[in-house]
Amino acid sequence: MxxxxxxxxxxxxxxxxxxxxxxxxxxxxxxxxxxxxxxxxxxxxxxxxxxxxxxxxxxxxxxxxxxxxxxxxxxxxxxxxxxxxxxxxxxxxxxxxxxxxxxxxxxxxxxxxxxxxxxDKKGLVHGKTASAYQQEFRNLLMTLNDNLSYEEWADVYKKLIFWEIELQGLEDPGMHEILTQQKAEANAQFSKFVEKNYIKWLNNPDIAPVQSHQLMKQKVFPLIDSTPTFFLLIDNLRYDQWKIISPIISEYFRIETEESYYSILPTATQYARNAIFAGLLPTEMEKRFPGKWQNDEDEGGKNLHEEAFLEDQLKRLRKNYKFSYTKVVNYDQGKDLVDNIHTMANNQLNVIVYNFVDMLSHARTEMEIIRELASDEKAYRSLTLSWFENSPLLEALKKIAQKKVRLIITTDHGTIRVKTPSKVIGDRNTNTNLRYKQGKNLAFEPKEVLHIKNPQDAFLPRQHMSQSFIFAKEDEYFIYPNNYNQFVNYYNNTFQHGGISLEEMIIPFVVLSTK
CATH class of the missing domain: 3.40.50.2300 (Response regulator)
Structure with a gap:
């Protein structure tokens, strides 16, 4: 040397x-x-x-x-x-x-x-980090063999993310491989856990974690008092992405609590986010809002009525809050949000849906340059951070920080980098999502999916007598046999959502106050 x-x-x-x-x-x-x-x-x-x-x-x-x-x-x-x-x-x-x-x-x-x-700092820090993870590896290995509760699964996931971020600076392929394998094993065990308990949770909330449809009632509304509350939902924000942007946010806000909740299935925007704002499960939304709820086979946008769903939930719960609802899907709307913060501070509740991260995951699938910029988990986080540092959202948060308000940051679901193709056959009305399928007479490999034969057991709409839902587990993604190799090459290592994984289901929920 x-x-x-x-x-x-x-x-x-x-x-x-x-x-x-x-x-x-x-x-x-x-x-x-x-x-x-x-x-x-x-x-x-x-x-x-x-x-x-x-x-x-x-x-x-x-x-x-x-x-x-x-x-x-x-x-x-x-x-x-x-x-x-x-x-x-x-x-x-x-x-x-x-x-x-x-x-x-x-x-x-x-x-x-x-x-x-x-x-020598870099080498000393890396040595201590690697040694600490080796000890934690053994602890996590024993933990994964236990009969974990939903709270313990959330803790396991957060520990894995902590070490993934800690180890990302190490130039040690062997250590990264160990962590990747441990994360894969955790997802395999977590998928079994969800398969065993998910329908029980929906039918018995007393034994269940807080899920999408309970979020506002159980975690948000109890916080609303005389202090104006900003509820920021960053679409498709994983826990690791939150941990990457949180140091910047902490410069302007004090983190009061950092918790989690569970997304419902499918872990897809039209189901999970509509459930958040309606305070209802999909079959309940379909029944209550026949003119607004859209099933997979229906034409048109699937998230066009979130404000109406929220207003209805507030009325049902007799919450007479003065509230606003803002959805940001492009840069100009982000700048408009910045300009409107002063007015919004007069409301008890301000809901902001910010749609960049979801677009980033889709762009990574469809655009070669984004694939190169976000080639792995570390690069995906880095791209998220770069966006956030230069976004109107950060500018808006700085303005919010100047007010005496409460800020809640959360998301509707996460996303997972898929690596394992799983063959499925369905008719032309089968939905296009790679992590869940619903349709008639689906053919698939039973060991690779969670199969819900009767959708209503999981409070999912049933449009046909022979309709069922299947959910991809771990890092699998559904591919039709036609042009199989072409689609495998196209979708492999892309970020997808809709199925069962720690990344998709365990959601950050953070309460902050201004300094």
């Missing part, structure tokens, strides 16, 4: 010879200069792993040299050394993105500690 190379610029460099000899004995290669101009010349001519700059040099000062260096290579670690403890100098240095700040006189061990902190 090549010795780390350090550039040290100080007009009193001769007095620092003991420090330099000490560092050379420790395996570091040191180049010394006595002024800022020479430092820049050396920096342009050679590669350095870290730079030490004395602030008080003749000609270019340390800060001036720092600015020049960062303009050329922003990510080079720089340590500023000075005799002054003036606050303005520290603020200028920090504003110029230094990596550390030392006050003279410095001793050799102090310099060594700074170098290790900067250059």
């Amino acid at each position: 090549q010795e780390p190379t350090i550039l040290w610029a100080d007009d009193e460099i001769d007095l620092l010879k003991p420090h330099i000899l000490f560092l050379k004995d420790k395996g570091y290669n040191i180049k010394t200069v006595t002024n800022g101009s020479d430092a820049l010349d050396a920096f342009k001519a050679e590669h350095f792993d870290i730079i030490f700059l004395d602030e008080n040099m003749p000609g270019l000062t340390g800060l001036e040299t720092l600015v020049e260096i960062k303009n050329i290579k922003p990510d080079i670690p720089v340590v500023l050394i000075t005799k002054s403890e003036e606050e303005y100098l520290m603020e200028d240095a920090i504003g110029s993105k230094i990596d550390d700040y030392l006050i003279k006189p410095v001793n050799p061990k102090q310099i060594l500690l700074t170098i290790k902190k900067i250059l």
